[in-house]
Amino acid sequence: MTASAIHDDLVVIDALQASNWDRALLEELRAGGVTAVHVTLVFWEDARATLDNIGRWHRFFEQHGDIVMPVRRAEDIEAAKAAGKTGIIFGFQNCSPIEDDLALVQVFHELGVRIMQLTYNNQSLIGAGCYEASDPGISRFGRQVIAEMNRVGMIIDLSHSAERTSLEAIEISERPVAITHANPLSFHEGLRNKSDDLLKALAQSGGMLGFSTYPFHIGGADTTLDAYCGMIADTVAMLGVDHVGFGTDMCRKLSAEYLDWMRSGRWSKEVDSGEAKTAGGGWPDWPEWFQTPADFPNLTQGLLDKGLGEADVAKIMGGNWLRFFREGFEPR
């Protein structure tokens, strides 16, 4: 069986994309054989603005229901696979939509939101982001939010959280948590990548790591597919094969203005480009082997070329996330 034929049979899950969606981008997902994708509804929006973003997706589902469908339970991902559609999983990259209101966790869960980051780069009402100089860990409100997310079935995402906040969240949460899009620090030094200690604590508690393809998380566009898949093989050796998948952090068709919003929201007059070390702080170039989600078959090929067995490749490409979501999306 060719890698391409193997890929076509897989449940392929991308645990984070931040793209500015249109029909053409949805078609890229289909071209890449993507069964389900976790889409970003929010970076800094409050509750009311989040309702707008949810409303926009409802319209999208009306307009493009022939190729995409909403995912509220893991069964919906299987239904998407059977129907040849891509399932859309709603998520927030920040806790801003719940404002200071514990009740909004259930409200947004009822609106289909299944994954929420506790922090986005900065200190939030819950904990510290990965760009803060100081990390006080999980706040009083944060403990309440974690318990409520555990209760309703909303997955805690620590991708942009600082180390202490992340370790405490893993400890406090009674259900496994996720880092949907990041890589090991040992592969590439960067504020968004994660220490081996943190990744081991994550896996030991039953959690999941999604490997990012974002250029600043892999050491730039020149990083080879072989090196990238080598990192995955090394991480599998460290954590076991059941705790990893992909969260590409793909950012398609986002304007320079939107990049400013992602980075600076309303909290700074200056644009803080973080680790964006490109000239002018704009969007980086992506590696030639992952230009768009249509390139997902390259990842299957790369893992097979690294000598990973077909069963393990199936887990990494989507099987692990499917298992994790089957438990994690349900109320207690």
Place this chain on the structure above:
Amino acid sequence: MTASAIHDDLVVIDALQASNWDRALLEELRAGGVTAVHVTLVFWEDARATLDNIGRWHRFFEQHGDIVMPVRRAEDIEAAKAAGKTGIIFGFQNCSPIEDDLALVQVFHELGVRIMQLTYNNQSLIGAGCYEASDPGISRFGRQVIAEMNRVGMIIDLSHSAERTSLEAIEISERPVAITHANPLSFHEGLRNKSDDLLKALAQSGGMLGFSTYPFHIGGADTTLDAYCGMIADTVAMLGVDHVGFGTDMCRKLSAEYLDWMRSGRWSKEVDSGEAKTAGGGWPDWPEWFQTPADFPNLTQGLLDKGLGEADVAKIMGGNWLRFFREGFEPR
């Protein structure tokens, strides 16, 4: 079989109460054998404040799940009957929660809202309320909202709407609509009661009228149960027995301050007491035969005493609403 034994077997539905709920009030519902009640979440609240009110109900369901449960489909009403609980149907007495945003119709439907009034006494973005001097009918936005409510399965309620707005809504809506709480003008003259022409148009389109027990809709607390049930028998003679039920408009434990909010929201510096012709414009006295929802068995008794057959009484007490909700709560 005694009236009380007959009542115990019935599915009893109250298509509107506006009470300030607490445990004791929920117990009154159980004492009255109320299978389901349409509760008021909103008079003038915007989208964000409405999320708060929904969040409060989520907490209520956690705290009092032994006696109440949420209703999203008609089947939930049957489940409530089987479990000896009261089903709670979410509704808005105004269109204020959707602001000027068509997308919020589906958003609130997903949050469980199943009934929405197009107007509350005043002109809204959709149409005219029953206290306005002039009635322009359904607005451009209103036509969009009606179509969207039809699509998602949210019932249009015209209880506080003016006549032309109501007739146009019945005409424009492709699904039957409701007047959840009002009485015929021919029984009692009042701005909130409805003309025979409107009621006939409502019934002919498959709609439902819920009879109110609110003192200002029946001619005061001295109106007898016999006279009230006589009105029901007369209305059954006019509309047929399949288009009527109850919507008591019961208002328990609402403070004077809340009465001001209901009547004047943020739109007037003066309190407009409307038809509240009590001294000081406060809460009126209720008839001795309907002091609280625990008195619901009196209505069954009154209808039987009027000579209505048991099958017809079962329809009026809740069977008609159950049939109407079975169709009306579902998306198209």
